[in-house]
Amino acid sequence: MAKRVNRITVRLTDEELRRMRFKMDELDISNMSLYTRKMLMDGYCVKMDTKDISEMVYLLRMCSNNLNQYAKKANGMGVVYQQDIKDLQQRLDDIWDNSKKLLKKYEAIS
Numbered sequence: 511m512a513k514r515v516n517r518i519t520v521r522l523t524d525e526e527l528r529r530m531r532f533k534m535d536e537l538d539i540s541n542m543s544l545y546t547r548k549m550l551m552d553g554y555c556v557k558m559d560t561k562d563i564s565e566m567v568y569l570l571r572m573c574s575n576n577l578n579q580y581a582k583k584a585n586g587m588g589v590v591y592q593q594d595i596k597d598l599q600q601r602l603d604d605i606w607d608n609s610k611k612l613l614k615k616y617e618a619i620s
Contacts, residue, residue: 520546562612569605573598 522530530545537557539545548555576598584590 562608562615566605566608566612569601569608573601573605576601 530542533555534540534542534545537545537555539555545555576594580590580594580598
């Protein structure tokens with residue numbers, strides 16, 4: 511973490527402070543120093559919608575669980591059904607499709 515030793519002081523009206531806190535609330539930022547530093551350095555703050563990432567992580571977990579079950583089944587019985595493999599492949603294809611869409615969305619932001 512950077513050692514911050516320099517300090518600046520900014521004076522705001524009640525209305526300016528209210529607007530600043532409102533914008534911080536919109537972004538779910540509670541640290542005023544963090545918000546002010548970000549705005550001073552970059553001029554903007556972006557709140558990322560992570561629903562797609564959460565869905566992708568969920569799908570990855572499901573596939574991992576299925577893969578572990580298939581491995582356990584193969585080790586125990588020596589057999590894995592073709593339909594199980596196709597099902598897992600379809601889920602992985604869905605994850606790749608979601609990943610590509612997600613990356614395109616984030617590329618559009620920058």
